[in-house]
Amino acid sequence: MNIVRRSFLKFAGGIGALAAAGAAGLLHTAAALAAWNKAGFESKALADTLKNLGVSNPTESRDITITAPDIAENGAVVPVAVTSRIPDTEQISIVAEKNPFPLAATFDIGNGSEGYVSTRIKMGQTSDVWAVVKAGGKFFTAKKEVKITVGGCG
């Protein structure tokens, strides 16, 4: 379906233009929270993204489960849920490695919230989706590939 393909292109293009907008100071308003991780959200490579999330020496963990489809019918709405069974999970980030800006969202968890978040993200192409979990001051990761296909017809 062309509309879908077009929205992919627009999405990719939109992300491309974002760095410029950010650099020009258009991205934020005074109202935006100070906590908004500008450097993290504007990182283009996975390594920079991790660095700007404050990650050092992450450990791959089997206690993190990423629930997402193997194949997404529509890259505009890819459901991703992350469950962390690591004790004292305090933060979960969702990172789509091959997106122009990989970091999609960061969730700070506290006061009895479970190590679980579920949301939907846009993905421009087939990519590993990373879950980056901060627990007890340490970082843990897991990843899962999601294949993106351009929709068929109708």
Added chain:
Amino acid sequence: MRMNRGFAAACLACCATWGTVAAQDKAGDGLAIGRQMLAEDNPGELWIEQGKALFHGLHGPRKASLERCDFGMGPGKLEGAAAQLPRYFADTDKVQDLESRLLTCMVQIQGFQHEDIVKRAVSPAGSNGSDVEALALYITSRSNGMKMNPPLSHVKERETYKAGEYLFFRRSGQTDFGCVQCHGEANKRIRLQDLLHMTDKKGAQEVASTWPAYRGGHYVIRTMQWRLYDCFWQMRLPELKYGSDTSIALISYLHHQGSGVMIKVPGFKR
């Protein structure tokens, strides 16, 4: 296609040389989790309240609500009305589906121009949606949990149903397609998109119970009228008029094929 034994055998023979039909359904499994996750929390629900407000609010040149609109159960009575559409209406002397009936009311009660509504009925992808889309969803949602069961007591209802069946199988255009070419067998796909098997009860029931639906890639509510229009577009045929008799006939056929199913809208389509 259906054919007699002799030809079926002959065809099988040539099909065998044409290529083996492998089990190609594996791709579907990787999609299932995603579909379930999306359907569980359907943004389409956000339009129900909007449709309700539009239904009861005063709109159009006559500043009237749609509370006098009769969808077959009496003026303003929406409970279960969509479950019995399309049906015959004496005032228009026509069989009408939900959307063509809505159109009639918006013109006759609210004073809108027919052409204006039709022009705006299908919203652009990525917009906030149209009034007709929100209204169709709200009205259908008032039949949620009820069984699809349109009447066949009036002669025009039977004619419309049979015309719809005829149209479902009618092939034309440069792709030689009728509806049945894509929707006549189980477990078929266009590219990765599953196609409902509409000549089978179960497949038709999914059609009859899930429209209007939230279309993930368009971010808006889509209706049955849109779904049919889009099929003709893809078949390279001319543009199906919104609320036309052809559309009503096809909806009549599909709703009868899928009768008995519990309505649950909005559906979620990729």
Added chain:
Amino acid sequence: MRKSWMKGMLLFAPALIAVGCASYPDEATTRGLAEKMVSTDFTAPTPALLNRLVQDRSQQICSKIADAKLTQEEAAEVVKLARASIRYPSGGLVGDWKIGDKLAHNGAGSRIQRGQLEKRKENGGLCQNCHALAPGEINVGNIGPSLTGYGTQRGNSEPVAKLTYERIYNGWAYAPCSNMPRLGATGHLTPEQITHLVAYLIDPQSPINQKK
């Protein structure tokens, strides 16, 4: 005479109505109603485009409603019409598989939306919509049979090329009323485009004939 006949009819009238209530219109009536709908319910930028809705003889035969069956005579007529429709290109039947590869994955062209005809340099081959193609491709349909390894299984001899060409141009010559569009006969593809699709299907170098 006439009066007593009328009386008889009146006596039987309730029974007739009861039967009428439960019955569906006959085939001819249904066809008449539906064809009238088709003639009024569509729009197109030009009258010629509106003609796409008009069925040719083969399409009429192949539109079997519900459980109706194609007779041997009808099938034979479709085959005969199909055979007569096939035109061949001026050059060879095997074109360039690289062009064919692109065509097979192109699903665009000739659609009508908001009063506009979708204008492209050429129509797409539409193959990917319904057929599995090169090994490992996920985004492929399954309405038609898999074409993966088509040439590996059959070779690329002249008879294979000719059969392949004809089956794309008008497959109803071999499988009357099958779901496969008569892509050449209806004018959706040109003979030259079909030669590229033939190459894509049978050339040993084509991705469709590679192992993965």
Added chain:
Amino acid sequence: MSEPMRIRATLQGDTADVRVLMLHPMETGQRRDGKGQIVPLHFIQSVLITHNGRTVLDAQWSQAVSRNPFLGVRIKGAKVGDKISVTWTDNKGDKRTDEATVAAAS
């Protein structure tokens, strides 16, 4: 103007399953409208969820979160009738808060 969110909060054991749907364009800043004009960047940057007034989730989003966003979380130690509040703030400074109470699982 922003439309109300749909918040469902149901108790499962001692955990509230909270599911939130929001209407927001989540514009990437490059999409063109019907007239060919670029639709400016417009997306939710933060979402705050509180449980009886205590912050349980503080989310930061990019424009890569899908249009009409969904957010699901689970809150431990919840009871039927507890108050769940959700507030989003977008990059234009628009803000919206909606509330729901935790219901028993049906």
